[in-house]
Amino acid sequence: MSLIKANGYNIAIGKDALKTLSAYLKKSKYSSYFIICDENTIRFCLPKLIMSCPALKDAEILELESGEESKSIEFSAHIWQTLIENKADKNSLIINLGGGVVSDLGGFCASTYKRGIDFINVPTSLLAMADASVGGKTGIDFAGLKNSIGTFAQPKSVFVNPGFLETLSPRHYKNGLAEIFKIAIISDKKFFEELKNLKGDHKIESIITKSIALKNKLVLKDPFDKGTRNILNFGHTIGHAIESLLLGTTNELLHGEAVVIGMMIESYIAFDKKMLSKKELDEIISVLKKEFAPQNILHLNFVSMIELLKNDKKTFKNKFKLALINKIGACKYNLEASEAQIKKAIDLYNSTI
Numbered sequence: 001m002s003l004i005k006a007n008g009y010n011i012a013i014g015k016d017a018l019k020t021l022s023a024y025l026k027k028s029k030y031s032s033y034f035i036i037c038d039e040n041t042i043r044f045c046l047p048k049l050i051m052s053c054p055a056l057k058d059a060e061i062l063e064l065e066s067g068e069e070s071k072s073i074e075f076s077a078h079i080w081q082t083l084i085e086n087k088a089d090k091n092s093l094i095i096n097l098g099g100g101v102v103s104d105l106g107g108f109c110a111s112t113y114k115r116g117i118d119f120i121n122v123p124t125s126l127l128a129m130a131d132a133s134v135g136g137k138t139g140i141d142f143a144g145l146k147n148s149i150g151t152f153a154q155p156k157s158v159f160v161n162p163g164f165l166e167t168l169s170p171r172h173y174k175n176g177l178a179e180i181f182k183i184a185i186i187s188d189k190k191f192f193e194e195l196k197n198l199k200g201d202h203k204i205e206s207i208i209t210k211s212i213a214l215k216n217k218l219v220l221k222d223p224f225d226k227g228t229r230n231i232l233n234f235g236h237t238i239g240h241a242i243e244s245l246l247l248g249t250t251n252e253l254l255h256g257e258a259v260v261i262g263m264m265i266e267s268y269i270a271f272d273k274k275m276l277s278k279k280e281l282d283e284i285i286s287v288l289k290k291e292f293a294p295q296n297i298l299h300l301n302f303v304s305m306i307e308l309l310k311n312d313k314k315t316f317k318n319k320f321k322l323a324l325i326n327k328i329g330a331c332k333y334n335l336e337a338s339e340a341q342i343k344k345a346i347d348l349y350n351s352t353i
């Protein structure tokens with residue numbers, strides 16, 4: 001069992017994480033419990049959670065439809081309504097049992113209900129374990145824009161039980177691996193080498209722990225995303241635009257799948273800006289291609305993508321700002337890229353795929 005100290009809370013990782021959660025609940029004095037699940041985690045994860053934590057046997061269960069569409073103002077209203085109907089008070093606890101959708105949405109609702117009540121994250125997808133459940137960002141999608149409404153709010157604690165991954169689909173497993181590759185590419189070359197040679201998932205607990213530790217280090221330095229934490233956005237500026245454009249279409253991509261394409265395109269931009277060597281560019285492209293087999297994005301409308309990029313939180317006076325790597329294991333932020341540079345990088349990406 002590993003314990004990582006985060007921004008005022010602990011992250012427990014290991015097969016005894018649920019036992020640790022049970023002990024935590026025993027010594028805390030919450031008036032009532034609300035568990036937010038989606039249609040999969042209610043089936044695959046909730047029974048294990050209740051079995052390990054008898055204190056939760058009378059908890060109110062809120063079930064969402066699975067998927068990004070639930071990160072909406074409508075589902076937020078549904079959660080607030082249920083909290084009110086069940087008389088949740090300032091001493092109630094929300095438990096987010098699910099992937100990044102549940103922790104982003106549940107954290108957002110907890111941090112706004114009665115100006116903020118306690119919540120804990122029990123991540124069940126690889127993406128949520130290694131990334132989304134830590135760092136204190138919560139939020140929902142609004143007006144077609146990813147994470148456009150949200151708060152900074154720290155969970156009281158995070159309990160990572162890798163055993164939950166047994167029922168996760170291979171596609172969602174890869175989706176989580178994408179964010180793990182990202183943290184390695186921006187901050188730890190040795191970790192990138194380890195991931196490159198990964199076979200099977202027998203080391204997943206140590207990989208999750210490393211990924212959380214690397215993210216946590218960045219978050220502790222810059223909890224409100226004013227500076228260095230921005231490097232976590234590598235692959236995300238372009239990735240979010242692609243993800244948003246495809247949302248609701250038959251070509252819809254998962255977050256990590258869009259981020260893989262974003263990382264490849266942004267690596268081409270870094271090379272074009274003479275920040276990244278050809279050797280390292282080629283290495284990143286070939287490793288990501290082999291690991292994730294991304295698709296081309298020839299069908300995407302470039303003008304619509306540029307319009308979305310203008311709405312990106314980092315865009316300043318219509319100037320696109322990106323986090324770009326200068327080598328594997330090091331990343332800079334707030335770097336400008338022109339529309340022409342982005343177009344060139346997208347064309348290069350499409351011609352490589």
Ligand SMILES: NC(=O)c1ccc[n+]([C@@H]2O[C@H](COP(=O)([O-])OP(=O)(O)OC[C@H]3O[C@@H](n4cnc5c(N)ncnc54)[C@H](O)[C@@H]3O)[C@@H](O)[C@H]2O)c1
Pocket residue numbers: 038039040041044045066067068071098099100101102104124125126127128131132133134135136137138147164165166167168169172175176255
């Ligand atoms: N707050 C942050 O710092 C942060 C960071 C990265 C990503 N995110 C957000 O995270 C979201 C993506 O997270 P995600 O990929 O976990 O999506 P998700 O929550 O939709 O989960 C993915 C799928 O896996 C299913 N699932 C989860 N755990 C399971 C299990 N143990 N067994 C079987 N099925 C299971 C879910 O029902 C869902 O269908 C995005 O909205 C993204 O914006 C947030």
